[in-house]
């Protein structure tokens with residue numbers, strides 16, 4: 001199939017088996033950081049711009065958002081971004097290779113506030129297994145949300161896996177790295193932040 005050579009996107013026919021992430025980034029063997037639920041990409045683009053020595057993978061299920069970030073990455077000449085339109089749990093469980101990720105950013109995941117929808121929340125024991133499998137030993141997962149009940153649930157579920165993850169001081173973004181969602185809330189809502197390191 002003809003694909004534009006300049007596109008940052010990873011296409012469906014490439015996602016039926018674990019991804020060769022290093023090849024997707026041109027075999028430059030740089031560390032790979034993953035923004036799960038990358039949305040409109042403010043964080044991903046700023047981070048990739050500031051850290052050309054790191055490769056950034058953005059995953060989101062909304063095609064419109066993936067396309068928007070793709071266009072901006074191309075316009076800004078960022079060759080260290082790749083984008084995957086995919087359901088987050090599937091991607092982390094089946095497509096991301098073991099011990100391949102140097103840092104995860106899970107920033108403002110959908111909180112599914114209604115109790116009857118809590119099953120849709122990303123953080124559950126199966127997701128934690130997948131997260132752990134894909135992180136390099138010593139890699140951090142940075143979490144932020146404005147939904148404090150969900151924040152408490154996330155922290156509880158991560159702390160319940162203390163044999164695998166160690167809690168450390170929470171990561172704080174720079175001004176440029178604040179996500180699109182964070183900018184909506186920063187003035188008038190407290191934000192819960194936590195960072196956990198994968199043990200060896």
Ligand SMILES: C[S@@+](CC[C@H](N)C(=O)[O-])C[C@H]1O[C@@H](n2cnc3c(N)ncnc32)[C@H](O)[C@@H]1O
Nearest residue numbers: 037038039060061062087088107108179180181
């Ligand atoms: C509340 S937004 C936050 C976006 C971005 N991280 C930010 O802070 O601006 C949540 C994002 O996660 C994506 N998303 C939600 N559930 C997802 C899932 N199960 N798989 C992949 N993406 C998902 C949505 O499409 C949306 O772009």
